[in-house]
Amino acid sequence: MQAALLHDVSNVVPKDRMMSIAEAQSIDIIDEELRFPRIVHQKLSKDMAMEIFGCTNMAILNAIECHTTLKAGASPLDKVLFVADKISWELPGEHPYQEMMRQRLEVFDLDGAILVYLNHVWGQRDKLKVMHPWLIEARQELLASSKHLA
Numbered sequence: 001m002q003a004a005l006l007h008d009v010s011n012v013v014p015k016d017r018m019m020s021i022a023e024a025q026s027i028d029i030i031d032e033e034l035r036f037p038r039i040v041h042q043k044l045s046k047d048m049a050m051e052i053f054g055c056t057n058m059a060i061l062n063a064i065e066c067h068t069t070l071k072a073g074a075s076p077l078d079k080v081l082f083v084a085d086k087i088s089w090e091l092p093g094e095h096p097y098q099e100m101m102r103q104r105l106e107v108f109d110l111d112g113a114i115l116v117y118l119n120h121v122w123g124q125r126d127k128l129k130v131m132h133p134w135l136i137e138a139r140q141e142l143l144a145s146s147k148h149l150a
């Protein structure tokens with residue numbers, strides 16, 4: 001519940017101030033986040049959950065921290081928050097990957113739903129500003145450990 005409520009709490013911060021606040025909070029920022037500062041909101045939300053809301057549950061904090069990109073070695077809570085985040089987006093237009101994710105979830109295939117999304121992003125890598133290394137590593141790990149095809 002806390003993970004669901006707090007994962008996007010940093011969106012109260014104007015986008016053009018996210019990076020400076022993250023730096024002031026000594027959050028570890030990587031090159032990909034500097035190039036596309038919006039991604040840092042997952043780490044900033046974790047920091048705000050700790051500092052402002054007093055959350056000390058590391059399982060919740062970790063899930064918040066990777067809810068946009070996932071990461072290798074993700075916990076079940078990390079995965080559930082990640083998938084919930086992606087299928088709850090109300091996006092204009094057709095987004096077949098969301099329906100494909102729901103189909104995987106209907107048969108309790110959480111990793112399969114994740115791979116649908118990660119493969120969708122991977123397929124757009126030439127168009128995207130950045131590919132976060134956590135997302136790449138999460139995809140590689142799932143592909144290596146599962147029966148799912150790229």
Ligand SMILES: [Fe+2]
Pocket residue numbers: 007008041042067068
């Ligand atoms: Fe988010």
